[in-house]
Amino acid sequence: MTPEERRLRYERLKLLIPHIVRRTIRAKDKEVIQGERSVEMQVPDRFKRPTQDYDIYSKSPEQSAIETERELDWEFGGDYFRVKKGQHKGTYRVVSNIDDDSWADYTKPSEKVYKTKIGETDYTTLQFELAKAKRTLAQKKYAYRHQKEMDKIKRITKTFALQKAVNKGKARQRWL
Numbered sequence: 074m075t076p077e078e079r080r081l082r083y084e085r086l087k088l089l090i091p092h093i094v095r096r097t098i099r100a101k102d103k104e105v106i107q108g109e110r111s112v113e114m115q116v117p118d119r120f121k122r123p124t125q126d127y128d129i130y131s132k133s134p135e136q137s138a139i140e141t142e143r144e145l146d147w148e149f150g151g152d153y154f155r156v157k158k159g160q161h162k163g164t165y166r167v168v169s170n171i172d173d174d175s176w177a178d179y180t181k182p183s184e185k186v187y188k189t190k191i192g193e194t195d196y197t198t199l200q201f202e203l204a205k206a207k208r209t210l211a212q213k214k215y216a217y218r219h220q221k222e223m224d225k226i227k228r229i230t231k232t233f234a235l236q237k238a239v240n241k242g243k244a245r246q247r248w249l
Contacts, residue, residue: 134179138165
């Protein structure tokens with residue numbers, strides 16, 4: 074297969090990548106989706122922000138990243154992806170060999186992760202994401218993330234306010 078044919082095949086199948094990555098994330102393997110994908114699953118549509126990659130907490134991040142990379146390569150029918158070490162210690166990224174896009178970041182959690190189960194998958198709670206965003210804002214070395222984190226805090230607090238307003242009008246019902 075020529076490089077041009079590989080690129081065309083990749084572009085044609087690119088829309089399937091998030092579904093394939095999502096399929097490899099398992100709660101029984103103690104994998105928890107965090108970051109923007111977690112917020113996306115728990116806020117109303119008007120507060121969602123588009124994102125491409127998945128951020129996942131995993132007890133064995135390198136093994137999980139290799140598993141995802143193999144699944145993607147198998148689905149694409151060739152060597153289209155690779156695993157590379159991330160910027161931070163204990164982080165592994167699944168990256169495309171065609172355009173160097175990152176599709177999944179696996180990280181070993183450094184703290185207790187509070188999670189909620191939606192369907193068959195574990196996601197970090199909104200309270201956990203809010204606390205993490207506030208911690209990031211307090212650190213000057215993460216100044217490049219401050220705008221994203223302020224946006225995330227705003228969207229999560231609006232979601233909490235909306236939930237509070239919806240639940241306020243409901244009186245507790247008695248079942249006789």
